[in-house]
Amino acid sequence: MGAQTSYDIAHLIGATVLMAGFSLLYQRRLFAVLNTFAFQALALAAAAAWQAHIQHAPHLYVTAGIALIFKAIIVPIALHWLVEQLGIHKNVETAMSIGWTMMAGVALVTLSILLVLPVTANATALTRESLALAMSVVLLGLLMMITRRNAVTQVVGFMALENGLILAAVSAKGMPLVVEISVAFSVLVAMTLFGIFFFRIRERFDTLELADLETHRGDRQ
Amino acid sequence: MSAIVWQLLQIILVVAVSPLITGWVRLVKSRLNGRIGASAFQPYRDIYRLLQKEAVVAHSASWVFRAAPYVTFGSVWLAACIVPAFTTNLFLAQAADLIALVALLGVARFWTALAGMDVGTSFGGLGASREMMIASLAEPAMLMVTFSLSLISGTTAPAQIIAFVLSGGVGIEVSLGLALAALVMVAIAENGRIPIDNPATHLELTMVHEAMVLEYSGRHLALMEGASMVRLTLFMALIGGLFAPWGMAQPGDGAVAVLVGLGAFLAKCFILATALGVFETSIAKMRVFRYADFLGGALLLGLLATIFLYVSEAV
Numbered sequence: 380m381g382a383q384t385s386y387d388i389a390h391l392i393g394a395t396v397l398m399a400g401f402s403l404l405y406q407r408r409l410f411a412v413l414n415t416f417a418f419q420a421l422a423l424a425a426a427a428a429w430q431a432h433i434q435h436a437p438h439l440y441v442t443a444g445i446a447l448i449f450k451a452i453i454v455p456i457a458l459h460w461l462v463e464q465l466g467i468h469k470n471v472e473t474a475m476s477i478g479w480t481m482m483a484g485v486a487l488v489t490l491s492i493l494l495v496l497p498v499t500a501n502a503t504a505l506t507r508e509s510l511a512l513a514m515s516v517v518l519l520g521l522l523m524m525i526t527r528r529n530a531v532t533q534v535v536g537f538m539a540l541e542n543g544l545i546l547a548a549v550s551a552k553g554m555p556l557v558v559e560i561s562v563a564f565s566v567l568v569a570m571t572l573f574g575i576f577f578f579r580i581r582e583r584f585d586t587l588e589l590a591d592l593e594t595h596r597g598d599r600q
Numbered sequence: 601m602s603a604i605v606w607q608l609l610q611i612i613l614v615v616a617v618s619p620l621i622t623g624w625v626r627l628v629k630s631r632l633n634g635r636i637g638a639s640a641f642q643p644y645r646d647i648y649r650l651l652q653k654e655a656v657v658a659h660s661a662s663w664v665f666r667a668a669p670y671v672t673f674g675s676v677w678l679a680a681c682i683v684p685a686f687t688t689n690l691f692l693a694q695a696a697d698l699i700a701l702v703a704l705l706g707v708a709r710f711w712t713a714l715a716g717m718d719v720g721t722s723f724g725g726l727g728a729s730r731e732m733m734i735a736s737l738a739e740p741a742m743l744m745v746t747f748s749l750s751l752i753s754g755t756t757a758p759a760q761i762i763a764f765v766l767s768g769g770v771g772i773e774v775s776l777g778l779a780l781a782a783l784v785m786v787a788i789a790e791n792g793r794i795p796i797d798n799p800a801t802h803l804e805l806t807m808v809h810e811a812m813v814l815e816y817s818g819r820h821l822a823l824m825e826g827a828s829m830v831r832l833t834l835f836m837a838l839i840g841g842l843f844a845p846w847g848m849a850q851p852g853d854g855a856v857a858v859l860v861g862l863g864a865f866l867a868k869c870f871i872l873a874t875a876l877g878v879f880e881t882s883i884a885k886m887r888v889f890r891y892a893d894f895l896g897g898a899l900l901l902g903l904l905a906t907i908f909l910y911v912s913e914a915v
Contacts, residue, residue, distance in 0.1 A: 387772035394774040
């Protein structure tokens with residue numbers, strides 16, 4: 380397989396991550412958002428594994444593994460469970476209509492391309508394309524955080540943003556500390572999740588004591 | 601000379617296999633729903649039965665109602681003839697491009713909508729207005745896909761785009777992936793499949809295409825049903841041809857290459873029809889007010905496909 384084809388496939392996987400970012404903006408149900416996020420993390424894992432293969436950089440397999448196990452499996456399942464347990468409203472509340480959000484998303488992708496083009500004037504088209512893709516994913520994650528009112532969807536937006544950063548890190552050849560970055564971000568995401576849910580539980584029930592929470596379980600009401 | 605022969609073969613082929621493809625989609629859906637389902641050849645029997653029956657026309661119907669089935673079927677059939685299915689060596693391939701294809705499908709849709717309104721029943725008008733809304737959203741997306749493809753290959757003629765892709769003029773491009781996604785979404789809307797419209801519905805309030813042909817019977821209904829079947833085949837040939845043209849015969853190839861092309865075409869249709877059946881079973885129909893989001897998404901994907909062409913310097 381030629382180098383060109385390898386890079387083309389890498390870009391195609393990157394574009395899949397970007398498409399998952401768009402479909403995150405499109406979803407109206409909380410569980411659909413979580414499933415789409417799991418798909419995005421899966422695509423990210425594939426992107427990292429493919430980069431590990433074509434760059435002959437085995438440490439990137441670790442990044443792929445983290446993305447697969449932590450973000451595509453553990454986090455979505457945990458969020459599913461929490462949404463069920465806390466009885467969070469299952470519709471996504473949006474600050475803007477879906478159509479406008481999607482249009483803003485395309486504007487952001489254009490913006491990231493306009494930003495990347497002058498910065499990478501000396502780089503090859505290959506680097507340019509991966510950078511533009513990764514930056515678009517980051518900006519779409521930001522957009523998702525801005526336009527969603529629910530804490531869970533905001534966390535998902537934050538994780539989508541982080542997916543974009545990891546995508547940029549694995550696409551750049553010879554980037555140091557990629558694995559460390561992805562571990563650090565995963566810890567950060569986990570802390571954010573815990574923080575938000577403990578906050579939410581306290582806000583809702585005025586306590587973090589599990590014994591008190593027992594009485595609020597849906598099946599006993 | 602051979603171009604005329606293959607063109608005649610294509611003209612017959614698209615009409616001959618269309619009911620089988622539709623029947624196969626129905627069979628896949630039935631099996632996934634846990635039913636045994638009718639044979640994949642059932643649509644042939646349905647059309648034969650309809651052709652035997654008398655056509656009943658409402659008193660309030662004008663000549664538009666009687667002419668519409670012929671115009672609709674004719675323009676869809678013509679559109680299907682210019683999309684290369686198994687060989688690019690077609691007599692009509694030079695005559696029309698993708699933009700003409702969009703126009704021909706637009707003519708068919710316009711006449712179907714007219715016929716829906718002509719009789720004056722409320723459901724017909726409702727279906728026609730929804731169909732026009734879908735059309736106004738789907739056509740820009742379809743044109744956007746055409747633009748990104750023609751920017752890559754330098755032509756809007758499907759036969760030349762296919763020849764360009766087959767000659768290795770383009771690798772795996774991000775833009776092609778995005779354009780494929782957009783075209784699939786447009787095809788779902790154009791063919792009235794779930795989630796846009798349910799072809800098997802019996803509830804008039806949720807109908808779009810079925811509501812417009814509600815008043816038809818006999819040979820008129822057979823033509824209208826035939827037009828939707830041929831349209832489905834057309835879009836399968838278009839998607840299979842533009843994005844997976846492997847196996848397609850080219851000018852100068854002999855009869856063996858054409859036979860390979862025919863086999864490849866039928867295999868592609870079989871795969872796409874199975875995928876359509878699985879997709880339709882796994883998804884619910886969308887509310888009418890969400891059409892704009894769905895097809896707007898297709899338009900934006902087409903737009904992104906064009907934008908990314910400039911990033912990857914494929915233009």
